[in-house]
Amino acid sequence: MITFREIFPKYLKICREYSLNMAEAADFSMPDAFAKDYLDRIIKKTEKSLNNTCILYTGRKTKSGYTVIDVRLPGHSRFVPMNVHRLTYMIHTRCIQLNPKNYHVSHLCHTKSCVNISHLSLEPPHVNNSRQNCLSQQRCLKNHMPFPDCII
Numbered sequence: 548m549i550t551f552r553e554i555f556p557k558y559l560k561i562c563r564e565y566s567l568n569m570a571e572a573a574d575f576s577m578p579d580a581f582a583k584d585y586l587d588r589i590i591k592k593t594e595k596s597l598n599n600t601c602i603l604y605t606g607r608k609t610k611s612g613y614t615v616i617d618v619r620l621p622g623h624s625r626f627v628p629m630n631v632h633r634l635t636y637m638i639h640t641r642c643i644q645l646n647p648k649n650y651h652v653s654h655l656c657h658t659k660s661c662v663n664i665s666h667l668s669l670e671p672p673h674v675n676n677s678r679q680n681c682l683s684q685q686r687c688l689k690n691h692m693p694f695p696d697c698i699i
């Protein structure tokens with residue numbers, strides 16, 4: 548299994564290639580114990596998709612189809628519900644707070660319960676929204692640069 552610290556330099560390289568100012572967001576501010584605890588919880592409730600490369604979270608879902616988990620962030624006393632794919636992205640970047648704050652963690656694969664990190668993209672809301680056109684046409688319109696193409 549590839550550890551986060553092996554993935555991290557690659558992540559920074561991608562950030563630089565995309566000229567995105569997100570490198571400082573991935574700052575290892577998330578304690579190891581927190582990352583391990585929640586990653587364990589997420590992995591226990593995942594299954595491989597049968598027909599593609601999605602990794603599906605099988606736990607609690609909202610009516611809108613997004614998965615949720617109650618999280619107590621380091622330094623906080625209360626549990627708050629959080630989308631599991633967003634938490635997964637936070638664990639991989641080891642960030643307590645993703646920056647910019649209003650960015651979405653969007654699904655390149657259009658599968659709401661997927662937690663495969665290579666199917667997730669941190670991007671502005673309008674880029675995430677533009678992916679709906681790709682979904683309705685069942686092919687990527689490839690107009691999301693510098694963010695990745697959809698996986699359809």
Ligand SMILES: [Zn+2]
Nearest residue numbers: 601656661666
């Ligand atoms: Zn996926």
Ligand SMILES: [Zn+2]
Nearest residue numbers: 681687688697
């Ligand atoms: Zn697309």
